Amino acid sequence: MLDATAAGVFTIAATPFRPDGSLDLDSIDTMVDFYAERGATGLTILGIMGEAGELSGNESEAVIARVIARTDLPVVVGVSAPQMEAVIRTSETAMAHGAAGVMVAPQGTLVGDDAITAYFQAVSQRLGDIPWVLQDFPLVTKIHIPTPVLRAIFDTCGNCVMLKHEDWPGLEKITDLRQAEAEGARRVSILCGNGGQFLLEEMLRGVDGAMTGFAYPEMMRDVVSLCNSGEIDRARDLFDAYLPLVRYECQPGLGLAARKYILAKRGAIAHPTARKAGATLTPAAMAEIDTLIARQEARLSAL
Numbered sequence: 001m002l003d004a005t006a007a008g009v010f011t012i013a014a015t016p017f018r019p020d021g022s023l024d025l026d027s028i029d030t031m032v033d034f035y036a037e038r039g040a041t042g043l044t045i046l047g048i049m050g051e052a053g054e055l056s057g058n059e060s061e062a063v064i065a066r067v068i069a070r071t072d073l074p075v076v077v078g079v080s081a082p083q084m085e086a087v088i089r090t091s092e093t094a095m096a097h098g099a100a101g102v103m104v105a106p107q108g109t110l111v112g113d114d115a116i117t118a119y120f121q122a123v124s125q126r127l128g129d130i131p132w133v134l135q136d137f138p139l140v141t142k143i144h145i146p147t148p149v150l151r152a153i154f155d156t157c158g159n160c161v162m163l164k165h166e167d168w169p170g171l172e173k174i175t176d177l178r179q180a181e182a183e184g185a186r187r188v189s190i191l192c193g194n195g196g197q198f199l200l201e202e203m204l205r206g207v208d209g210a211m212t213g214f215a216y217p218e219m220m221r222d223v224v225s226l227c228n229s230g231e232i233d234r235a236r237d238l239f240d241a242y243l244p245l246v247r248y249e250c251q252p253g254l255g256l257a258a259r260k261y262i263l264a265k266r267g268a269i270a271h272p273t274a275r276k277a278g279a280t281l282t283p284a285a286m287a288e289i290d291t292l293i294a295r296q297e298a299r300l301s302a303l
Helices: 025-037 057-070 084-096 113-127 147-156 171-182 199-205 217-228 232-249 255-265 283-302
Strands: 008-012 042-045 075-078 101-104 132-136 160-165 189-192
Touching (some): 008 217, 025 057, 042 057, 113 132, 113 147, 132 147, 147 160, 171 199, 199 217, 199 232, 255 283
Parallel strands (some): 042 075, 101 132, 132 160
16 A cells, blocks of 8 residues: 655556557556566556546546556556546545555645645545545646645645645745654655656655656656665766656647657557547657657767
């Protein structure tokens, strides 16, 4: 079961599709193996970049079952939904299949700090013994959760064991949360997202690792490890070598297509198909990615 000691790299997994748009269950197997072989300490499925909103209920359960059956790594399942009952139902399904915990983002209709706090307290109560991750991603949810509100949630919801930190800018939020813990507040794990764009700085601010889906999870593994061992200059050099491709993957609207293109090139999935509307690469975009990969490999060979 997921707990507040969770650390390392929980890779946000893509959802593989065949060219006709149907689920590619065989590619789930190769993808899970790919992530594990490159140092993932856990997996997170059915997140925003996992195209959860494009799946039917039956498809979501099929993905949950296939991923968990393939790996011994802890699996966190995204369960965010507009209706509370859907959140609870998917959570129960995920845990029945052997998930380590679930991830919940705030509903987009929440207005004001009190409403945000009350919502997550209600989620916490309904989930009971199920450990859960609070996804703080205001760039997508449009819900900004100030640090004092996060602390109120953590301090009243014992089964909230992790923050997926995706505020941007958000480095000061990390510092404030860790300072509160140093002064006696309950500690939660903090893993960061945003495609890994600020992973180096976030590690230095005190996060426990990454929960994001960059197509080179070994970069995140090594940056986390080097930072933890105090080899900051080596971590910076490694991070810098990957940064142009990180930036390219983080383009709004196009990033998912870019990530799936790279995952397919690396053999993790059979096809780069995305269901998300508009997520299609042109030949020019593919050529740009190929150039970035070649230059990245050259920089890595020089380290």
